[in-house]
Amino acid sequence: MSHQETIGRSAHKINPNKAPIDPSRATPEGKYKHLGIWIFLGSETVLFASLFGTYIALKNSTAGGPTTQDLYGLELVFLMTLLLLTSSLTSVYAIYHMKNNNFKKMQLWMGITGLLGLAFLACEIYEFAHYITDYGFTFRSSAFGSAFYTLVGFHGGHVIFGLSWLIVLMMRNAKRGLDTYNAPKYNTFALYWHFIDVVWVFIFTVVYLMGMVG
Amino acid sequence: MTENTTSNRLDTFRKQENKDEMKIQVISFVSMIAFTIIAFALVGTQLMTGAYLSILLFVLAVVQAMFQFLYFMHLKDKGHGPASALIYGGMIIATTVILSLGVITWW
Amino acid sequence: MSATTTQKRGLGTVIWDYMTTVDHKKVGILYLLFGGIFFLMAGVQALLIRTQLITPENDFVSAGLYNELITMHGTNMLFLAAMPLFFGLMNYVMPLQIGARDLAFPFLNGVGVWLFIFGGLLMNSSWFFGGAPDAGWTNYAPLSTQSPGHGVNFYVLGLQLAGAGTIISGINFIATIVLMRGPGMTYMRMPLFSWTTLVTSILILFAFPAFTIALFLMQFDRMFDTAFFDIALGGNSIIWQHLFWIMGHPEVYILVLPAFGIFSEVIPTFSKKRLFGYTAMVFATFLIAFLGFMVWAHHMFTVGLGPVANALFAIGTMAIAVPTGIKIFNWLLTMWGGSIKITTPMLYALGFIPSFTIGGMTGVMLGSTVADYQFHDTYFVVAHFHYVIIGGSVFGILAAVHYWWPLMFNRMLSEKLGKLEFWLFFTGFHLTFFIQHFLGLMGMPRRYWVFLENQELDLGNLISTIGAYLMGIAVIVLLINVVLSYFKEPAPRDPWDGRTLEWAVPNPTPYYNFKHTPLTRGLDPLWIEKMEGDGKIKPAEPLHDLHMPYGSILPFLMSLGFTIASFGFIYQLDGPHGRILIYIGMAFAIGCMIVRSLKDDYGYNIPKEVLEKEDD
Numbered sequence: 001m002s003h004q005e006t007i008g009r010s011a012h013k014i015n016p017n018k019a020p021i022d023p024s025r026a027t028p029e030g031k032y033k034h035l036g037i038w039i040f041l042g043s044e045t046v047l048f049a050s051l052f053g054t055y056i057a058l059k060n061s062t063a064g065g066p067t068t069q070d071l072y073g074l075e076l077v078f079l080m081t082l083l084l085l086t087s088s089l090t091s092v093y094a095i096y097h098m099k100n101n102n103f104k105k106m107q108l109w110m111g112i113t114g115l116l117g118l119a120f121l122a123c124e125i126y127e128f129a130h131y132i133t134d135y136g137f138t139f140r141s142s143a144f145g146s147a148f149y150t151l152v153g154f155h156g157g158h159v160i161f162g163l164s165w166l167i168v169l170m171m172r173n174a175k176r177g178l179d180t181y182n183a184p185k186y187n188t189f190a191l192y193w194h195f196i197d198v199v200w201v202f203i204f205t206v207v208y209l210m211g212m213v214g
Numbered sequence: 215m216t217e218n219t220t221s222n223r224l225d226t227f228r229k230q231e232n233k234d235e236m237k238i239q240v241i242s243f244v245s246m247i248a249f250t251i252i253a254f255a256l257v258g259t260q261l262m263t264g265a266y267l268s269i270l271l272f273v274l275a276v277v278q279a280m281f282q283f284l285y286f287m288h289l290k291d292k293g294h295g296p297a298s299a300l301i302y303g304g305m306i307i308a309t310t311v312i313l314s315l316g317v318i319t320w321w
Numbered sequence: 322m323s324a325t326t327t328q329k330r331g332l333g334t335v336i337w338d339y340m341t342t343v344d345h346k347k348v349g350i351l352y353l354l355f356g357g358i359f360f361l362m363a364g365v366q367a368l369l370i371r372t373q374l375i376t377p378e379n380d381f382v383s384a385g386l387y388n389e390l391i392t393m394h395g396t397n398m399l400f401l402a403a404m405p406l407f408f409g410l411m412n413y414v415m416p417l418q419i420g421a422r423d424l425a426f427p428f429l430n431g432v433g434v435w436l437f438i439f440g441g442l443l444m445n446s447s448w449f450f451g452g453a454p455d456a457g458w459t460n461y462a463p464l465s466t467q468s469p470g471h472g473v474n475f476y477v478l479g480l481q482l483a484g485a486g487t488i489i490s491g492i493n494f495i496a497t498i499v500l501m502r503g504p505g506m507t508y509m510r511m512p513l514f515s516w517t518t519l520v521t522s523i524l525i526l527f528a529f530p531a532f533t534i535a536l537f538l539m540q541f542d543r544m545f546d547t548a549f550f551d552i553a554l555g556g557n558s559i560i561w562q563h564l565f566w567i568m569g570h571p572e573v574y575i576l577v578l579p580a581f582g583i584f585s586e587v588i589p590t591f592s593k594k595r596l597f598g599y600t601a602m603v604f605a606t607f608l609i610a611f612l613g614f615m616v617w618a619h620h621m622f623t624v625g626l627g628p629v630a631n632a633l634f635a636i637g638t639m640a641i642a643v644p645t646g647i648k649i650f651n652w653l654l655t656m657w658g659g660s661i662k663i664t665t666p667m668l669y670a671l672g673f674i675p676s677f678t679i680g681g682m683t684g685v686m687l688g689s690t691v692a693d694y695q696f697h698d699t700y701f702v703v704a705h706f707h708y709v710i711i712g713g714s715v716f717g718i719l720a721a722v723h724y725w726w727p728l729m730f731n732r733m734l735s736e737k738l739g740k741l742e743f744w745l746f747f748t749g750f751h752l753t754f755f756i757q758h759f760l761g762l763m764g765m766p767r768r769y770w771v772f773l774e775n776q777e778l779d780l781g782n783l784i785s786t787i788g789a790y791l792m793g794i795a796v797i798v799l800l801i802n803v804v805l806s807y808f809k810e811p812a813p814r815d816p817w818d819g820r821t822l823e824w825a826v827p828n829p830t831p832y833y834n835f836k837h838t839p840l841t842r843g844l845d846p847l848w849i850e851k852m853e854g855d856g857k858i859k860p861a862e863p864l865h866d867l868h869m870p871y872g873s874i875l876p877f878l879m880s881l882g883f884t885i886a887s888f889g890f891i892y893q894l895d896g897p898h899g900r901i902l903i904y905i906g907m908a909f910a911i912g913c914m915i916v917r918s919l920k921d922d923y924g925y926n927i928p929k930e931v932l933e934k935e936d937d
Binding site: 035042043 | 425426488491492493495496498499501503511526527528529530534535537538541542544546547549551553554555557563564567898915918919
């Protein structure tokens with residue numbers, strides 16, 4: 001197809017004097033991506049609702065194993081919540097710098113977001129290991145165990161996916177700078193990351209806090 | 215020449231606008247942290263117990279989630295009509311799913 | 322004709338072209354091709370079932386094989402035939418109807434179609450790997466968790482893949498309709514088929530995640546010994562039923578709403594009148610979708626949810642009859658006083674209205690909780706849902722295939738053979754299923770592989786089987802029609818004197834769809850131009866370069882990776898080779914994702930000088 005010319009990066013470069021208000025939505029593709037991730041999150045809402053429903057239905061089915069009151073501790077969950085909430089704020093900072101067309105600061109804040117996410121993940125792994133070794137509470141112990149690990153694990157899986165996404169995104173664009181081609185990708189990631197945080201808000205409330213209340 | 219100054223002025227104006235928005239974001243973050251601390255404190259100090267506490271905790275979670283959606287994720291901004299329709303639609307279905315699984319599974 | 326399509330190409334090039342395509346038209350044809358193949362397979366399975374039931378205590382197939390046949394027939398028909406066939410039509414027609422040049426995410430469209438194809442092939446490959454799933458298409462626990470062998474694992478992972486593809490396509494359709502409508506194409510000027518595409522996609526978006534989770538729970542229970550459905554460890558099998566039907570009931574509307582959309586295109590075209598009550602039709606579609614979400618527990622009346630829950634769901638179920646009735650009356654009133662032309666698509670539309678109404682009425686009967694205790698799991702239910710799904714969805718698909726064939730394949734299907742096909746299919750369909758209402762009322766339970774003689778069930782079952790063979794012959798007539806059409810002259814442009822934008826493009830459809838961005842001046846834009854203008858759609862803006870995406874092999878490879886991993890999950894209990902397959906497959910799929918992330922894909926431009934040489 002010789003008559004078809006490729007359009008290179010030049011079409012996506014941002015003119016610093018005429019920077020778009022929101023570079024993530026300056027191109028049609030950016031607009032599609034923005035709506036697309038929202039539609040996807042709508043779908044994820046029902047996905048997690050199904051898991052929450054399963055957990056609520058099975059949380060008292062301990063089959064003689066450890067119960068919610070035996071297991072959960074406030075301190076670690078509080079720490080995890082702070083980590084994830086803060087990572088949500090740092091990704092807001094990253095998008096703030098994106099709108100100011102400041103690529104370096106955006107990468108920096110995205111990096112901090114990733115580190116906080118990593119710390120959260122470490123806490124979660126520690127928590128699971130603690131339950132397994134100290135209580136012998138596993139995936140197979142009881143219906144409650146299956147439901148607990150599946151719900152919290154699905155959230156953890158989303159965190160892992162988000163972190164991998166972020167790493168690839170940051171590496172790929174490290175030397176390219178911000179343009180209207182990759183700005184939507186950062187914005188899409190930020191929205192996904194906030195959603196993970198929303199899900200965590202419900203996990204710490206419904207699973208941990210309500211589990212301790214009984 | 216004139217065009218250049220206009221765009222520069224626009225830039226400072228926009229920067230100020232972004233900054234103002236960031237202030238709101240920080241305020242919503244602080245309030246989210248506050249809600250979290252209240253929720254954990256309620257459970258930790260056992261000031262309240264039982265169903266009322268559960269309801270209160272859930273309300274706090276919903277408020278926090280709305281902060282995330284409306285401010286952090288900009289759902290309150292213009293041009294988010296279809297996005298909010300889908301997310302709220304998802305929430306309605308999600309509520310139905312959770313209620314049905316939570317309530318009529320063991321009947 | 323455009324330069325690219327006139328070039329003679331070898332078979333290998335064509336296959337490579339389809340493997341790497343991200344063009345919505347070619348993806349649509351892939352959906353139709355594989356949906357058609359699965360449709361034929363499921364049809365053969367249906368004929369085997371009916372052959373087994375032709376006489377009392379027949380031993381044509383064994384009981385175990387019979388269970389596999391009914392499971393595969395149902396699953397193939399619903400998830401791998403009817404839904405993908407609609408997806409094919411939506412993919413091809415919807416962007417043309419709204420004046421768009423492609424879907425919002427062409428790459429994801431490729432991912433969606435290949436996930437569906439590989440998922441379908443994976444599930445159907447179970448016949449060669451020690452037996453197909455045999456727990457019914459509903460796959461109820463604990464029957465499914467106890468089912469020996471790997472059959473149910475194939476069901477779980479095959480549908481998991483196909484379901485992921487379905488959600489991806491649903492997201493794509495919504496984004497396309499919301500953001501890519503052409504100038505002047507407001508929401509309330511959209512053709513009804515595009516409307517039903519939107520509403521169907523919303524249903525998919527919210528219904529399928531529940532099924533994804535249900536399948537995960539089933540997978541964990543069967544392969545990792547978790548206890549979701551294990552009563553001994555506190556599990557509860559009702560959870561499967563809830564999650565399954567939270568998807569399963571909207572699924573029914575996912576299958577029937579596009580058919581409603583198709584008939585809302587076919588009936589006005591062949592009545593030469595605009596659709597009666599367009600606005601009411603749109604809102605009825607939304608109402609059906611909303612109510613369709615709130616009634617899933619009517620499949621579970623006999624579970625013992627208690628009178629309160631049963632009563633609520635019964636009321637919701639009966640309420641759906643109201644918007645459906647609105648639609649039926651609107652179709653009738655569209656035909657009222659029109660100059661009706663009886664063509665094959667129109668015949669299907671005419672056949673659909675009474676057939677679907679019967680299915681709807683038995684639906685209200687089943688919605689009555691008290692009566693449902695009698696009807697439950699009898700042939701009455703089988704008759705009911707076949708009336709809805711064949712009388713609604715399959716009639717819709719067949720009408721659409723005849724209606725849009727000239728648009729999609731540039732050839733007309735023979736009207737003579739088409740009418741023969743319709744009468745065979747229509748007669749066969751009613752012969753097969755009408756009698757089953759009575760078989761059910763006489764107490765014949767569904768899913769039993771034999772029935773006893775001298776219980777007055779013999780004649781009814783014989784008639785039913787004869788009808789099924791008539792339907793089989795009708796499908797063969799369709800296939801002959803398709804093959805013969807290949808040798809015909811190219812079809813004229815706009816052969817049906819259409820009303821909507823898809824008939825305004827040259828034949829065959831150029832790969833960029835519209836040279837000029839089309840301007841829509843009202844409902845039925847092409848008809849408006851025919852009545853008030855020169856019959857040609859006005860350009861909304863001067864000709865300029867068009868931006869097109871590149872094709873890519875990555876969707877194919879990514880789906881292949883996930884399929885390999887799925888085989889690994891199925892066999893991971895049998896030893897280390899399964900686990901190795903999981904790692905290989907996942908690494909491959911994730912590698913493809915990373916390549917996709919790292920590689921720039923800016924697409925290319927078609928310069929306007931090239932476009933100027935093309936037909937309008």
